[in-house]
Amino acid sequence: MMDEPAVERLRAAGLRPTRQRVQLVELLFSDGHRHMTAESLHADAGAAGVQVSLATVYNTLHQFTEAGILREVVVDASRSYFDTNTGDHQHFFVENDGTLIDIPGDEIAVSGIPTPPKGHAVDRVDVVVRIRKN
Template identity: 55%
Template sequence: MATSAIQNAADWLERGGLRPTRQRLALASLLIGDGEDRHVTAESLFDMAAVAEEKVSLATVYNTLRAFCDAGLMNEVVVDGSKSYFDTRMDDHPHFFWEDSAVLTDAPKEELELARIPKAPEGTEVSRVDVVIRLRRPR
């Protein structure tokens, strides 16, 4: 992996307060090393690691993605009860979910208008609002 990608990954991990283990550095480099935002599943990141000849187990990928989310470096976007995507873009923004290809992409933030959201139950606060717009091609 390029030195700049590893340095970007190390800096990113430091921002999250995470120790830069070999596995974390490898996965972080794949996720943000080139400065581009990504939407990945654990399985797609596992496949990316295999192509890059990084030796990590699928369980390690799941645990590492969870650690990245817990550290505030990524957001988990749940598309349905069984499918999670992990997003490196941290600002509030909506998503398109393309049902025919099971791909998650960013939707134009400037075109979304939310007039209001329900009040949070007593003793709680809204941490974030996820907007996922499901798309399919007409039949």
């Protein structure tokens, strides 16, 4: 009756706890927050002995994002990043090596956002501080 946490989390998100999803949740949420791309997660999964296809990694990333247990971070036009931290925060993006670093939401603040055009509502405010190694 008492499911393990990964299964719980999937059930709570309305997702059927399949082997692949359970293992990906364990990989993603067992040790602090992570940033990843589909490719990097697929590689990490393989390295951790989790057998899952790239297609499923893509499906899962989108389902998790949809379900609110992951957040997509748009910083690079050439690929999608995901973040296990779905709370209020922003990012440094190291342009040299494509790395993300969290900025806590209580440190950074955006003021003076104009009222959106009539009939539009603000969905989210993203701040990306682009930095580079020198």
